[in-house]
Amino acid sequence: MADLGKVDREFFEEYIYPNLGAERADVALGPQHGVDFGVIDLGAMARQTESDGVSDLGAAGRAESDGADTDRQALVLASDPVFVMPSLGFERAAWFAFHILMSDVAVSGLAPTHLAVDLNLPPEITDEEFATVWETFDAEARDLGVSVVTGHTARYAGCTYPMVGGATAMAVGDLDDVVRPDGARPGDRLLITKGPAIETTGLLSIQFEELLDLPEATVEAAQKRFYDMSPVEDALVAARAGEVSAMHDATEGGVHGALVEMARAAGVRLDVDRDAIPVQPGVREACEFFDVDPWSAISEGTLLATVAPEDAADVLAALSDAGIPAADVGEVAEGEGVYVDGDRVEHPEEDPFWGTFEEYMGRLDA
Incomplete structure (x- = not known):
């Protein structure tokens, strides 16, 4: 592992890639070194849910009642640190932090739709500074049509700038519209x-x-x-x-x-x-x-x-x-x-x- 920055390919393949939890048929694109996002096939998930005997009130039932064609729907996800540099000014720092979180999902070709945020804040951040950060997140999210769906916010001893938490950005759209990171073809x-x-x-x-x-x-x-x-x-x-x-x-x-x-x-x-x-x-x-x-x-x-x-x-x-x-x-x-x-x-x-x-x-x- 490098002293600073992301792990290299060798570290990823030795320590991370062999240990990814349960195998699931609905994972259409899983973790790879240098790949920006993962993809869940919601159609495969719905079929698995049905076969497991989940009632009509479960995910498959709700999708059917909403009229959604889950057979061709995908959920794209990407996780990144929340990177806030106070020296930039909190509004500018928050703008950058938000767009870092959106970028890996956007390169799927699907517009970001949802965001989950964990903020582990340093004790010295003031309520006013936090308000600037969060109001900037809100404004940028509204502009892109992104809804914050869950999260966690707290001050903790030992937490320091610029890495003040993590977040998962999501995009929901047609599976056929996903631009895969491994899709480059000779002649392109x-x-x-x-x-x-x-x-x-x-x-x-x-x-x-x-x-x-x-x-x-x-x-x-x-x-x-x-x-x-x-x-x-x-x-x-x-x-x-x-x-x-x-x-x-x-x-x-x-x-x-x-x-x-x-x-x-x-x-x-x-x-x-x-x-x-x-x-x-x-x-x-x-x-x-x-x-x-x-x-x-x-x-x-x-x-x-x-x-x-x-x-x-x-x-x-x-x-x-x-x-x-x-x-x-x-x-x-x-x-x-x-x-x-x-x-x-x-x-x-x-x-x-x-x-x-x-x-x-x-x-x-x-």
Whole structure:
């Protein structure tokens, strides 16, 4: 296990994957390293419920009485930490925390519908600060049509920012509309929105503004990346615009990590043209200042999508109409691995963001 950040594939496959509880026929997509979400087949669940002799008042009976076609319904779920950085200001921090939670579900192509939240808060958070966090969650949830269905909220000794709990986001929709993370097919085009190091640039440039030795205009450009740190709209726009076979957001490990995870999940090769990938203003300069490789650094907000070649132009046009920068950067081929400008790229062993964040926090405190 890495000292900081997510566990690597080897750790996952040795300790986590063999120990996943009971096997159930209704799990259409279970845990895999680098895969954003899981899927429950509600039709299979209803049939199992019926065969187990549950009365008409159970799940199957309620679905039938509501007129729902459970045979083709799916429940998509994804769990993540609740990540709140008070130094961003509680409203801005809560916006980001909410969109992190929505992003892994959104890349299924289904719009998020429900949220369960566990908040394990540090003792120093005030009622007013909590109110700002929760009211921001409420406003963003209403905007996306998401309902909070359950949760837990408390202050506990030993809990500290930024990880202040966890949450599970959900989406309910047609099973046939789910964009599987392992669905990339040879011949598909590879599209990328926004480019590398979006989260790294947005967070570090705001958190450590007083330490940045960069021109004012560059700092402003880097800080504008903050509100790029959500791939939710990217994913939903893309899924509506054409035949999207797979989507993945570039979180820990950045663009390189996401490319490797997408190729590995589908058992395909990705050939990528680095110069075709968009790079947003302020990213290169901020990453150079912090001595961070932008291609392996966390980039929440960046979406990778594989698309049927005949639909790639339509998807790019829809993203452009939504004000989301995107480009066709390569293709899916037979084989395995990721090749950028012909050179093989491996998954980063550790995301450089976490070490840099820890280092500069120490400089602030010095």
